[in-house]
Amino acid sequence: MDKRDFDYVLPEASIAQAPLAERRASRLLALDRQSGAVDDRRVVDLPALLDPHDLLVFNDTRVLAAxxxxxxxxxxxxxxxxxxxxxxxxxxxxxxxxxxxxxxxxxxxxxxxxxxxxxxxxxxxxxxxxxxxxxxxxxxxGHMPLPPYIRRPDEITDRERYQTVWARHDGAVAAPTAGLHFDEVLLDALAARGVNFGYVTLHVGSGTYQRLREGDVRQQTLHAERLQVDALLCEQAAAARAAGGRVIAVGTTAVRSLETAARANGDQLGPYQGETQLFLKPGDTFHAVDAIFTNFHEPQSSLLMLISAFAGRDNVLAAYAHAVEAGYRFLSYGDAMLIR
Missing domain, CATH: 2.40.10.240 (QueA-like)
Incomplete structure (x- = not known):
């Protein structure tokens, strides 16, 4: 398995250099991971795309001025x-x-x-x-640690916008960017729909931008990041599934948190505190996640491989090609996907 198997053409103009004025104003590409069908939506449509008893799992790390x-x-x-x-x-x-x-x-x-x-x-x-x-x-x-593909100095507004509204545990040096699309208005609409919220903590490290080496990616490891999944979240996930709902990870950091905790507990979601170097690739099984809300990721990246492991490489690359053609905004300050 080579990183070039996960390549696509990302025009420089497609990389968002600044956030939109309103968090929930982004576009949303819904991808059916079974059929590969895509649907162009908006993030404000998310309540209509989710069901009562679904559980959204957020990463509540807080980005340091690193x-x-x-x-x-x-x-x-x-x-x-x-x-x-x-x-x-x-x-x-x-x-x-x-x-x-x-x-x-x-x-x-x-x-x-x-x-x-x-x-x-x-x-x-x-x-x-x-x-x-x-x-x-x-x-x-300290300055906010904007990603290297954002080619401008950080501004005072980034201290608020490069941070989720629920951030509470200091420790990250990069934002869990899928969460940047949520504001209080959207959270209230989701709660009114009957969607529940849970939290994990994964302190994102600068290694999240690390390039994979040449050669078989199955022989490579990722940087270590600190992680905590507590018993309350595990109880919420079990209750959601018992009621017919889904566990929906908001961002790849939430995916890695849940799947690390499951692997540490015999492939059943359970409490976990420690480090993770989990590298999810096509062929790996998901034990704790039913759907993913995520941003668009860089070509040849471990995060694109994670999404491909969940939805299928061909489905993901076809969806990305559609997104580029349709003018979606990519990467940290860009638009979002819902993969279900």
Whole structure:
């Protein structure tokens, strides 16, 4: 299985560079994963496409202002991309600089000073000098970590729009973007329809943009991300199915959360807390998810493979070709799909 099997032509003009003024204003492509039939709809139509007792599962991680700009003691410019906060004074990060910093090298970000404590592959462990905390540093100098295919600097409006309305647990360095389409008006309409809501937490890492290597993708692994699925969500999922409803994952992070938790509990959804590197590809079985609400994903990406595993590669690529032709907006700030 090669990543080129999941390629498609994505014009640069199709990649959304900014969000729409209203979250629920996006278009929605409904895909029947059995027949491959597609239907052009709007996100505001979602209540009519779901049934009473369906359970929407959201990822409630909160995106940190994870991108920082500074310089080395020698004067060279540095970009620090937070990966994970280890404690109040230490973090792991990716560093972009003309020359990789050496052990114990100093990085200055405004009035803050960080020292390189260790390096593991592309990740550096940085220690913050002085009395300030990592959160103080992010509050003072952090920028929203927009994806690399959004070719503009972040703006103050991104602090609200590159965040779901239910975000509550700090830890992500990329947004669970399928959730960006929901606002309070849409949530109220879904609740009035009899749709229920549940939450998992998966702290999305910067590795979500990692390119797959050449060769057989079945021999490759994904980056590790922290995850929690609690007992309440598992009870909600069981109740939804008992009442004839579906478990609908909002975003690929929710899919990976539910399917990781199922695999950890004998292929039955159960509580789970830990790390996940789950890489879902065509041929894999889904144990916990009945439908997926998702954005459009990059060519040759692990996320496109996940969707292809759920709906069939040919169905997905045909739907994507239709979406490009019909002028849908792609990727993080783009339009959405409902796959059922």
């Amino acid at each position: 991108r920082m700009h500074g310089h080395k003691a020698t004067g060279g410019a540095v970009e620090v991309m937070l990966e994970r906060i280890l404690d109040s004074r230490r973090l792991t990060a990716k560093i972009r600089a003309n020359k990789p910093p050496r052990a114990e090298a100093e990085i200055r970000i405004g009035d803050y000073r960080l020292s390189v404590a260790a390096r593991h592959g592309e990740l550096y462990t940085l220690a913050l000098d002085g009395d300030a905390s990592v959160h103080d540093l992010l509050d003072a100098h």
